[in-house]
Amino acid sequence: MNNLGKNKKLLLAKYPNGLAELDDFITEEVEVPNIVDNELLIQSHYVGVDAALRLIVRDSDEFLFRVQPGDIIHANIAGEVIASNNKDFEVGDFVTGALGVQSLSISNGEGLEKCDPNLSPLGSWLGGFGVSGLTAYFALFDECKPQPGETILVTGAAGAVGSMAGQFAKLAGAKVIGTTSSKEKCDWLVNELGYDVAINYNDENWYEQLEAAAPDRLNIIFDNTGGSVMNEALKLIAMHGVVLLCGSTSQYYQDEMSGPSNYIWLGSMRARLQGFVIFDYAERYTDARKKISQWIDNGSLKLPEFVCDGDIEDFPSAFKKLFEGKNFGKMLLKLPAAK
């Protein structure tokens, strides 16, 4: 036994029904074994609260990754190496990795990424400087290729990826429209992130607002939500447009997912619905981060974060808030170990 105290872990208690409730999760405390050769021990500082988790806590064997009752809740964390028998990592190194919702993790180093908090604050390595920002960066610049004067719609515009994608599209010279769930978030998108137009999809006339904002139709739909907003927007796709399939947050918690019935508009408009997974771009993360750093330094880019202070047992309520649309940008659970 070591003298590190216990590891607090969050497990799935039962499959959620609809939006995940607090009692779908359960906390467990376990002794931390000594690390053996090649292993390292990581203390979690931040846990990324990601909507995609809801997709893998489904009672379905259809998806490749899956969290079953009794399994640790999947999440990316950013933390500090506090013990190491691995030559590639030293005590004091900061890392991110898919280590799950727990305070202490043992790893053999595989899949971990070192982060330099001097380059960007540790939490941001899970958000705008991490997977969320890189997803927005490569999905937008490599797959959507926005041109000056084009019009782009970002759904879930105030979310972790959307809040970055819209800013990148502005930097590319596009007209940027975002949809989100409240007036407050609309104001934030326009005033803080520079969106040209932000639309509250809870407004009865949201589609008319979208039509009015996109007289030349939508060259790009950067879709984070799926559902009726994406489906209706398909009727406005421009000739040879791109619908980037980044996420489907409105569908993750549905018993029966629904597909976009207006997909046939892609046919007549010679448009494409494009799937995307960030991991394909791993070799170019460093280049992207250089560019992102430049934009941050010259004041043309923000890394929006919505930080919830708490401990492991507070993850379920943060996760619930995420699906209630409370977050402005990337939601992070900041653990006691974080400075």
Next chain:
Amino acid sequence: MNNLGKNKKLLLAKYPNGLAELDDFITEEVEVPNIVDNELLIQSHYVGVDAALRLIVRDSDEFLFRVQPGDIIHANIAGEVIASNNKDFEVGDFVTGALGVQSLSISNGEGLEKCDPNLSPLGSWLGGFGVSGLTAYFALFDECKPQPGETILVTGAAGAVGSMAGQFAKLAGAKVIGTTSSKEKCDWLVNELGYDVAINYNDENWYEQLEAAAPDRLNIIFDNTGGSVMNEALKLIAMHGVVLLCGSTSQYYQDEMSGPSNYIWLGSMRARLQGFVIFDYAERYTDARKKISQWIDNGSLKLPEFVCDGDIEDFPSAFKKLFEGKNFGKMLLKLPAAK
């Protein structure tokens, strides 16, 4: 007045409800006016019976082309010039064009294409040698780019486009699987058109048959039908696969169309759903027809046609048969004027 007799036209009587019924159409006979300067008169020999018609006889203003009650039924025809005041066309020329379901058409020549019946029989200029075959050709070779050893699924495999697409995919060296609606058509696909595997989607275990036939997943889904077959097949799309959106015949007659709920598989598989419209390729039709002619000449390609003999008033029953899946290949209505 000229001495050509009357023109028999087919009009929409009322919007169909579900599958179009015979009494949704009405025949009208009208005098044919004399042609004026620059006009020509065409006698229809063949009428193409195309599923896409059902999409434009909907009571909806959502689609760009629309046939309303009282309008002539939209169709491509192949026929002969029988009078001409247009310097580009001579009596005896054969042409195709979107002239509608009628026995005689007056045109100013715009949008007409001359056909050489010595190159390929007149009816085939509406089918495998015409828009259907060209659609299959460019959608497959330009958008899907099948590689030797890849696996392709063609839905609606026995239809006008599907019956050509499957043959082209075989010529490209792919493994070709087709779905269709009867055992008889399955046999035809394999024995006549060289499909590797044909699956009757009315079989209870059709999906298991598909899984078994595609152990390396589906690099290409060439989709003519949409609906549940396409939706289920999405679960088998291969990494970086292409779903070519060619048609959605299962949806055209639905009050409420349904979208593919499994579209999120495109995300994890980095696949794309690609829209396509043949008219973008008009400048390359001649090149494609050269290639098609070579394959016909060396016996490696067939132009499957399902000819219904009849007159203008027989179009509705042919159209109904099309949606009942009676056709093997392109359905043509052969009019009395055809030799």
